[in-house]
Amino acid sequence: MFYTNRLPFHFARNPNYRSSYAYATTYNILGYVPLRYNALRTTLLQKERGNVERLLKPIKDSWIxxxxxxxxxxxxxxxxxxxxxxxxxxxxxxxxxxxxxxxxxxxxxxxxxxxxxxxxxxxxxxxxxxxxxxxxxxxxxxxxxxxVANTRFSSVVVMLKKLKLIKRCLQAIVISDQWAAYREDDVGKAQKVKEMILSDCWWDIVDYILEFIAPIYDMLQIADTDRPCFHLVYEIWDSMIEKVKAAIYRHEGLEDDEYSSFFNVVYDILIDRWTKNCTPLHCLAHSLNPNYYSIEWLSENPKCIAPHQDHEISMDRSNCLERYFEDESELRVVKIEFAAFSGGRFPSPDALTDRWALQPLVCWQYHGSSSFPTL
Structure with a gap:
């Protein structure tokens, strides 16, 4: 009763508990004395633990x-x-x-x-x-x-990476004598596992999955930190999709302008997820990142365009600013300041260089109060 129902041992000291047993034994088992506190917490507990250990032995024996x-x-x-x-x-x-x-x-x-x-x-x-x-x-x-996190996608990636890391060990296991003995439990399943682990084709599939999923996994790792990254999310999503496309097209031997049915499915999934998560605030944060106006960033990829030249970003940025600045005169000032910021009209001559050289927050702290105080 004590061990199964998790009653505290000091309950045995309760006089009502003891009198209840005395009453019960008066009519049933004469002379019966209830279990005492010291016995419950010492000898009887040790016996019960030994009993539990005996019950667990078959389970523990299977661990090896x-x-x-x-x-x-x-x-x-x-x-x-x-x-x-x-x-x-x-x-x-x-x-x-x-x-x-x-x-x-x-x-x-x-x-x-x-x-x-x-x-x-x-x-x-x-x-x-x-x-x-x-x-x-x-x-x-x-x-x-x-x-391994409880997120389904991440756990799959982590496990595949682990399998690839121990590939040679797994192959050694399935050709060992011990594996032959294990096959007696389920011959069909054991044979299938052996064929997969020894198959170069199967490992090529694992490599391919990890290759095109890597940009998605990297993006999640960047976003899942304690550091500020809101100003990076829009660009990370864009570049991630391009990297996924490049991996799939490289595997399928396709040119950039050709059609891939598989990438089309992946693209729809990614865009659907981005549509659910993207907010006007993402676009505003992207628009206020000085890095994305620098020559260094724009020259990295011919597809890169400055945020103020992107129609989708500009529409959401405008909506966001209009919600922040309800006063018309203040909003007008902010629009003028953003035009100057995005156009590179800085009072300080070294600000253009700092757009790329400094972290965005540092750049705003150094140049923002003097150049664009309202924004």
């Missing part, structure tokens, strides 16, 4: 053959103590390993890494396939093996 994932997460108990759970996960379910009380500990990357290393040693590093942890900054710095 099938591999296991270490799962870790932090939480606070009712006493507000910071706890770190360590669990082992397999297709048969989770097995709780231990909970670590982090009270009084400085939970930096060294502490977290130490906790995970101890878990690896306790379970056995030869049994562990991966470590699954949360996405906090201290966990990232701890670098415990590899972390």
């Amino acid at each position: 053959a099938n591999g296991v994932s270490i799962v870790s997460d932090g939480w606070s108990d009712p006493q507000k103590r910071p706890l770190i759970n360590i669990m082992a996960a397999l297709d048969r379910g989770l097995v709780f390993i231990k909970a670590i009380d982090g009270s009084g500990e400085f939970k930096d990357k060294h502490f977290i890494a130490g906790v995970l290393k101890d878990a690896l040693n306790e379970i056995g590093h030869e049994k562990v396939v991966q470590v699954i942890i949360d996405n906090t900054s201290v966990i990232k710095f701890a670098r415990a093996l590899i972390e």
